[in-house]
Amino acid sequence: MDILLSVVAVSLGAAFAVPLAARRRRAPAALAAGAAFLLLCLSAAVAARVPRGGILLHRAGGWPPPFGVVLVADGLSAVMLVTINAAVFLAALYSSEYARRYTGEWRFFTLLLLMAAGMNGVVLAGDLFNLLVFVEIAAFSAYALVAFGTASEELEASFKYAVLGILSTNFVLFGIALIYGSCSTLNMADISLALADGRRGAGYAGFVAAVFVFGFGLKSALVPFHAWLPDAHSSAPAPVSALLSGVLIKTLGVYALARVLFNVVGMTPAASRLLMALGGLSMAAGAALALGQWDMKRLLAYSSISQVGYIVLGLGLGTPLGVAGALFHLVNHSVFKSLLFLNAGAVEHATGMRDLRRMGGLGGRMPVTAATSMIASLSIAGLPPLSGFWSKLAIVAACVGAGRPGYAALAVLVSVLTLAIVMRLQRYAFFGEPGGRWDGVGEVPAPMRIAMCALALACLLGGLLAIPTVGGRFIGRGAEALLAGGGYAEKVRAAAPEGAWCGSRGGAGAARRASARGGG
Amino acid sequence: MTAYLLASLLFLVGIYSAATKRNLIKIIIGLGISGYAINLFFVLLGYRAGGRAPIFPEALAAGEMVDPLPQALVLMFIVVGLGATSLLSALAVRLYEKHGTFDVRRMRRLRG
Numbered sequence: 287m288d289i290l291l292s293v294v295a296v297s298l299g300a301a302f303a304v305p306l307a308a309r310r311r312r313a314p315a316a317l318a319a320g321a322a323f324l325l326l327c328l329s330a331a332v333a334a335r336v337p338r339g340g341i342l343l344h345r346a347g348g349w350p351p352p353f354g355v356v357l358v359a360d361g362l363s364a365v366m367l368v369t370i371n372a373a374v375f376l377a378a379l380y381s382s383e384y385a386r387r388y389t390g391e392w393r394f395f396t397l398l399l400l401m402a403a404g405m406n407g408v409v410l411a412g413d414l415f416n417l418l419v420f421v422e423i424a425a426f427s428a429y430a431l432v433a434f435g436t437a438s439e440e441l442e443a444s445f446k447y448a449v450l451g452i453l454s455t456n457f458v459l460f461g462i463a464l465i466y467g468s469c470s471t472l473n474m475a476d477i478s479l480a481l482a483d484g485r486r487g488a489g490y491a492g493f494v495a496a497v498f499v500f501g502f503g504l505k506s507a508l509v510p511f512h513a514w515l516p517d518a519h520s521s522a523p524a525p526v527s528a529l530l531s532g533v534l535i536k537t538l539g540v541y542a543l544a545r546v547l548f549n550v551v552g553m554t555p556a557a558s559r560l561l562m563a564l565g566g567l568s569m570a571a572g573a574a575l576a577l578g579q580w581d582m583k584r585l586l587a588y589s590s591i592s593q594v595g596y597i598v599l600g601l602g603l604g605t606p607l608g609v610a611g612a613l614f615h616l617v618n619h620s621v622f623k624s625l626l627f628l629n630a631g632a633v634e635h636a637t638g639m640r641d642l643r644r645m646g647g648l649g650g651r652m653p654v655t656a657a658t659s660m661i662a663s664l665s666i667a668g669l670p671p672l673s674g675f676w677s678k679l680a681i682v683a684a685c686v687g688a689g690r691p692g693y694a695a696l697a698v699l700v701s702v703l704t705l706a707i708v709m710r711l712q713r714y715a716f717f718g719e720p721g722g723r724w725d726g727v728g729e730v731p732a733p734m735r736i737a738m739c740a741l742a743l744a745c746l747l748g749g750l751l752a753i754p755t756v757g758g759r760f761i762g763r764g765a766e767a768l769l770a771g772g773g774y775a776e777k778v779r780a781a782a783p784e785g786a787w788c789g790s791r792g793g794a795g796a797a798r799r800a801s802a803r804g805g806g
Numbered sequence: 807m808t809a810y811l812l813a814s815l816l817f818l819v820g821i822y823s824a825a826t827k828r829n830l831i832k833i834i835i836g837l838g839i840s841g842y843a844i845n846l847f848f849v850l851l852g853y854r855a856g857g858r859a860p861i862f863p864e865a866l867a868a869g870e871m872v873d874p875l876p877q878a879l880v881l882m883f884i885v886v887g888l889g890a891t892s893l894l895s896a897l898a899v900r901l902y903e904k905h906g907t908f909d910v911r912r913m914r915r916l917r918g
Contacts, residue, residue: 415879422886429893438904442913445897449824452837452890456844459883460817463848466876 289335290344290357290410293328293367296321297403301396308392315382318395322375322402329367329406336364339766341774343412343781350785351778352473356412358778361763365613366409366541368760369620372744373533374402377525380628380737383730384525384635394434394523401427401529405537412778413473414462414550418455421505421538425451428534432522443517450514454504461497464490471788474550475778479788481552482772495551498543499560506539508598509568512591516575519587520640524631527583531590532624536616540594544601549767549774553604561602566696568595573703582630582640582711586623589707592700593619593666599697600681601768603688610765611680617761618673618748622662625741626708629659632730632738633715642711647720651727654735656716658742663708665745668701673748680752809850817843830898830908834891841887845880852876 287295300321307313336342336359346355359367378398385394404424411417429451433444466472468490469480481491500511507515515535519527547553547561572592579585597619600612632655633648634640649656665672668679678701685694729735751757767774779787820840824833852873860874898908905913 415882419882419886422889426889426893433897433900436900438901438913441897441901441904445830445894445901448890448894448897449833449837452894453821453824453840455886456817456837456840459844460847463844463851463876466848467851470873472875 288344288357289328289332290342290359291346293325293332293406294357294403294410296328297325297399297406301399301403304392304396304399312382314392314395315378315385318399319375319378319382321399322371322378325402325406326368326371326375329364329371332359333364333368333760336361336763338763339770339777341777341781343778345782351412351782352471352476352785352787354785355416356473356778356782357410358412358475359410360774360777361765361767362541362545362613363409363767365617365760365764366537367406369617370402370405370409370533370537373529373620373624374398374405376624376628376737376740377529380528380631380734381523381525383733384523384631388434388523394431397427397431397434398526398529400424401431401534405533408537409541412475414465414477414546415472417474417542417545418458418462421458421542422455424534424538425455425505428518428522428526428530431526432518432530434523434526435521439517440521443514443521447514447518450504450511454501454511457497457501457504461494461501464494464497469788473778474545475775476785476788478550478552478772478775479779481550482775483788491551492554492556495547495554495557496560498546498551499557499564502539502543502546503564504539506535506543506594506598507568507591508539508564508594509571509591512568512572515591516584516587519590519627520581520583524583524627524634527587527631528624528627531587531627532620535590535594536597536620540597540601540616544768548601548769548771552771558602558604561598562690562693563602565595565597565599565602566693568592569599569700570595570696573700573707576707577703577710580642582633582642582645582715583627585642585707585711586626586630589666589704590619590623592704593623595700596678596681596697599693600684603681603684603690604769605684605688606765606769607680607687608684609768610761611677611684613764613768614680614751614757614761615674615677617751618665618677618745621741621744621748622665622674625658625662625738625745626666628734628738628741629655629662632734635730635734636727637724642714645715647716647718648724648727649716649718650720651724652716652729654729654738658738659716660712661742661745663712665748667705667708669705671749673745673751676749676752810847813843813847813850816840816846819843828910830894830901830910833910834894834898837894838887838891841883841890845883845887848876848880848883 304314342359344357404420407420429448469477504511576588597612600608665674668674682694682697820836823836857872860871
């Protein structure tokens with residue numbers, strides 16, 4: 287089986303195999319972790335196989351694009367795939383202990399794997415329709431997972447999340463309808479070729495881009511579209527929060543937006559300014575709101591808004607360093623924010639509380655959690671030599687290089703604020719004398735510890751990706767894929783030359799369009 | 807053109823209802839209306855005055871048919887809309903069991 291197809295097939299197949307194994311006590315957890323590990327290996331293989339500056343392409347059912355459905359993997363998809371599946375694997379490992387509190391453990395793992403399947407599909411989809419279908423698979427699993435505990439707050443958070451999520455889907459569908467109306471195709475490469483043709487869609491490409499920014503911006507929780515995120519991410523079970531903050535908002539929001547803006551519609555100066563403004567606003571507002579939070583997970587959720595702001599700012603700059611920095615920060619953020627959420631989950635697992643005011647002195651009782659949490663905190667605050675420092679440095683340097691010193695100053699300022707936020711978390715949760723309060727509290731079970739240690743190790747070693755010879759093969763190729771812009775379409779056309787592509791349809795295509803106009 | 811404007815109006819009606827109503831059920835209905843407006847808009851894009859159903863007999867040129875692709879897509883999104891409605895209704899029922907009301911003002915525990 288083709289490797290791209292198998293990534294989607296394994297995740298979907300495993301999701302539906304879990305209910306079959308529901309009767310055996312430990313089987314769902316083991317199956318989910320095993321499948322996630324296999325997916326991680328497969329995505330590493332995809333990343334290794336994507337040629338430099340090229341793509342891997344799979345024709346579903348053998349039909350040639352643009353009419354047939356294709357799965358496409360380029361450098362950017364490879365970065366996303368590895369990040370997603372690494373996070374899913376560690377979250378599944380962690381959940382094998384954490385999810386024992388739930389009666390329907392197998393339902394939890396089914397939804398978790400469905401979410402993974404949706405995210406994997408999003409980054410491999412070669413046309414807008416399948417992109418949206420996979421977005422929906424991932425989003426619906428996320429709505430259900432947020433409500434998994436069925437307490438009042440969780441149901442309310444899930445309702446709010448689902449309403450805004452469905453609203454954003456309606457907007458994205460509207461954007462797709464507008465594109466289809468002018469280009470008569472849904473394949474992303476073909477749309478890009480049709481728009482580059484110049485005869486179609488020129489009048490309202492900006493409007494379409496704005497609709498997509500609104501739709502996907504709602505999914506990536508950019509300020510002012512962020513209202514749902516703190517509720518949803520703090521109400522979900524801890525490993526799910528880790529996935530939601532770590533990879534889901536980036537796949538459904540940032541990746542989809544970047545792919546559409548860079549490779550399909552094409553970046554314009556106006557879109558670039560809009561992205562920078564949204565990114566800067568999210569950075570500042572997210573950090574400011576996080577400062578006043580007492581709920582551990584809520585604090586982390588607001589900080590996610592702020593960190594996604596960095597990524598969007600870097601993408602908005604549109605310079606090679608800015609885009610590479612944004613992707614690097616995306617990878618790093620998925621590591622340290624997942625870790626911080628897993629730490630919060632471990633604290634909740636051991637003590638049953640999330641309120642920072644009632645904690646303190648846990649460091650002595652939970653040494654692994656405290657140490658890994660400290661590493662993640664220093665990394666998110668951007669202290670050298672941890673991973674977060676290098677990606678923030680790249681984004682700040684790109685701001686200066688692009689002649690935007692105001693944004694550079696803001697990025698540095700928010701970084702200092704972030705340090706204050708995470709140090710407050712550390713001080714209230716882990717520092718101080720335990721007293722007699724935590725006598726019965728001990729460290730969490732081994733699978734949870736292993737997941738946290740693996741992520742902490744990734745934080746420590748993540749800085750190595752800043753070395754061009756190491757990171758260039760991974761992050762660098764992702765950035766190249768985005769910066770290639772319309773080159774994406776050329777690569778897809780070169781990989782499937784037999785297709786009836788827009789530019790090459792020539793007289794027949796023009797006649798087809800003329801008849802379409804005349805009849806309408 | 808009139809049809810497109812009417813579809814947009816329907817979309818705005820749905821958004822208005824989802825954004826301003828305080829009853830969970832009315833919010834769900836509003837979202838449903840906005841989704842149907844988009845579906846309607848998409849089908850209208852593929853419509854051609856006097857066009858036939860998109861079934862391909864030998865003697866008929868493609869230009870005489872309505873575009874089948876929007877119809878297939880909209881069929882898919884009607885199903886997605888069904889999933890959305892059922893998920894939201896399930897959540898609303900659970901919330902009703904907890905609070906004894908569908909009024910969001912009387913169940914709001916989470917802050918923005």
